[in-house]
Amino acid sequence: MSWEPVIGLEIHAQLATRSKIFSGAATAYGAPPNTQACLVDLGYPGVLPVLNAEAVRLAVRFGLAIGGTVAPRSIFARKNYFYPDLPKGYQISQYELPVVKGGSVEILLDDGSRKTVRLTRAHLEEDAGKSLHESFQGLSGIDLNRAGTPLLEIVSEPDMRSAKEAAAYMRRVHQLVRWIGICDGNMQEGSFRCDANVSVRRAGTDKLGTRTEIKNLNSFRFLERAILHEIDRQIEVIEDGGRIVQETRLYDPDRDETRSMRSKEEANDYRYFPDPDLLPLEIDAATLDAVRATLPELPDRRAARFVTLGIPAADAAQLTLERDTADYFEAVLAAAPAVEPRVAANWVNGDLAAALNDAGLGITASRVGAAALAALLLRVADNTISGKIAKDVFAAMWAGEGGADDIIAARGLRQITDSGALEAAIDKVIAASPNQLAEYRAGKDKLFGYFVGQVMKATGGKANPQQLNELLRRKLG
Ligand code: ADP
Numbered sequence: 101m102s103w104e105p106v107i108g109l110e111i112h113a114q115l116a117t118r119s120k121i122f123s124g125a126a127t128a129y130g131a132p133p134n135t136q137a138c139l140v141d142l143g144y145p146g147v148l149p150v151l152n153a154e155a156v157r158l159a160v161r162f163g164l165a166i167g168g169t170v171a172p173r174s175i176f177a178r179k180n181y182f183y184p185d186l187p188k189g190y191q192i193s194q195y196e197l198p199v200v201k202g203g204s205v206e207i208l209l210d211d212g213s214r215k216t217v218r219l220t221r222a223h224l225e226e227d228a229g230k231s232l233h234e235s236f237q238g239l240s241g242i243d244l245n246r247a248g249t250p251l252l253e254i255v256s257e258p259d260m261r262s263a264k265e266a267a268a269y270m271r272r273v274h275q276l277v278r279w280i281g282i283c284d285g286n287m288q289e290g291s292f293r294c295d296a297n298v299s300v301r302r303a304g305t306d307k308l309g310t311r312t313e314i315k316n317l318n319s320f321r322f323l324e325r326a327i328l329h330e331i332d333r334q335i336e337v338i339e340d341g342g343r344i345v346q347e348t349r350l351y352d353p354d355r356d357e358t359r360s361m362r363s364k365e366e367a368n369d370y371r372y373f374p375d376p377d378l379l380p381l382e383i384d385a386a387t388l389d390a391v392r393a394t395l396p397e398l399p400d401r402r403a404a405r406f407v408t409l410g411i412p413a414a415d416a417a418q419l420t421l422e423r424d425t426a427d428y429f430e431a432v433l434a435a436a437p438a439v440e441p442r443v444a445a446n447w448v449n450g451d452l453a454a455a456l457n458d459a460g461l462g463i464t465a466s467r468v469g470a471a472a473l474a475a476l477l478l479r480v481a482d483n484t485i486s487g488k489i490a491k492d493v494f495a496a497m498w499a500g501e502g503g504a505d506d507i508i509a510a511r512g513l514r515q516i517t518d519s520g521a522l523e524a525a526i527d528k529v530i531a532a533s534p535n536q537l538a539e540y541r542a543g544k545d546k547l548f549g550y551f552v553g554q555v556m557k558a559t560g561g562k563a564n565p566q567q568l569n570e571l572l573r574r575k576l577g
Pocket residue numbers: 106107108109110255256257258259297298299308309310311367
């Protein structure tokens with residue numbers, strides 16, 4: 101009998117505000133410990149939280165982008181628990197009435213089909229501080245800089261059926277939060293992390309199995325590996341006659357295993373109740389409209405538009421992984437209307453992406469800007485150079501040798517389109533290859549490529565390929 105995995109994710113996205121969700125302290129990453137925690141974050145008695153309006157706008161932005169319902173009225177609640185990095189003894193979160201309900205995102209599966217993953221909710225909450233166990237012998241340090249940092253917790257329905265689907269979903273949400281500018285998505289710094297809820301059931305049954313929750317996964321790879329591992333572990337336990345206990349587990353990437361951290365608490369362990377220090381959060385239609393007006397064209401839409409320009413769906417998807425890439429691509433098209441979009445897409449996804457990757461640069465820091473790339477592609481489109489030579493010109497541009505036209509002129513790369521010169525080069529090659537000529541004429545068609553190569557070599561790659569083909573065919577035939 102086969103098993104079906106069931107997975108639901110809780111993603112924590114740190115909202116890109118400058119100050120905290122309930123205080124004026126800075127949220128910038130990397131400050132010395134406890135230099136960005138004010139009395140509110142420290143949980144001093146008598147202080148009052150004040151809600152950061154920007155955090156609300158960012159949550160609304162997300163709600164609109166996923167087609168969810170933004171609640172006209174939502175409530176902040178206290179989630180009570182003790183932990184050294186939580187000085188108040190409770191975390192301010194949202195419980196019964198979250199700011200966003202429903203919505204969905206689509207993921208692309210390996211076979212090219214699409215699947216909808218439904219979202220349950222997204223709610224606002226504050227982050228806790230950090231316990232530092234490494235720097236002190238026999239002691240733990242507490243850094244409260246992160247306490248009070250605004251988070252959007254994005255909860256999915258248990259709609260994923262494999263580790264791959266879960267990773268695809270996490271990538272999709274990551275793409276989206278960055279695209280709409282609500283989270284920097286930096287996973288090393290913990291700005292985007294997730295808990296994976298995993299269960300298994302007999303294939304063909306409806307009832308959900310008991311789940312475990314793997315905490316704090318901060319890379320797509322770890323997410324996938326942790327889930328794969330947890331699925332195997334659960335199947336083994338059940339097949340050995342055991343039962344899965346609902347619990348929280350930790351993934352250890354070094355050992356590639358999950359281990360139990362604590363038995364899972366139930367909601368009522370937290371004694372949730374509405375925070376008496378905070379008013380209900382009311383969001384009116386005018387705010388919704390104002391936020392909606394600033395939403396960019398979303399990645400799916402944009403990719404679909406690229407497909408209408410004749411770009412294959414997979415390439416369009418790659419162009420829209422990041423908004424900056426899509427912007428760059430469209431700037432190339434705007435500056436070079438004579439260039440086929442499909443060709444421009446290949447350059448952006450191909451040579452440019454490889455160069456950026458090698459240099460460890462984002463596209464906004466590209467050494468070849470959109471206008472410069474457009475100028476290069478125009479020279480291919482108007483037959484000044486071949487696509488092959490264009491790669492060399494691109495490399496020279498990347499190395500800082502100047503613009504496409506300068507490099508083509510300085511290096512004498514202009515294509516030979518003068519048929520007299522081409523014919524002379526062909527004649528020379530033919531004269532120097534009597535054996536190949538005889539074989540070719542005896543029916544060894546493959547040798548045509550040999551002649552093309554020889555002429556290209558003789559002309560330094562500058563022969564116009566189409567013209568060369570035609571002339572060569574005539575001369576050999
Ligand atoms: P909690 O708040 O206690 O973590 P929730 O009911 O809010 O629990 O669910 C959290 C996540 O767990 C959601 O993403 C949900 O889809 C997922 N989930 C719930 N039940 C299961 C299950 N049996 N198997 C896998 N995932 C589940």
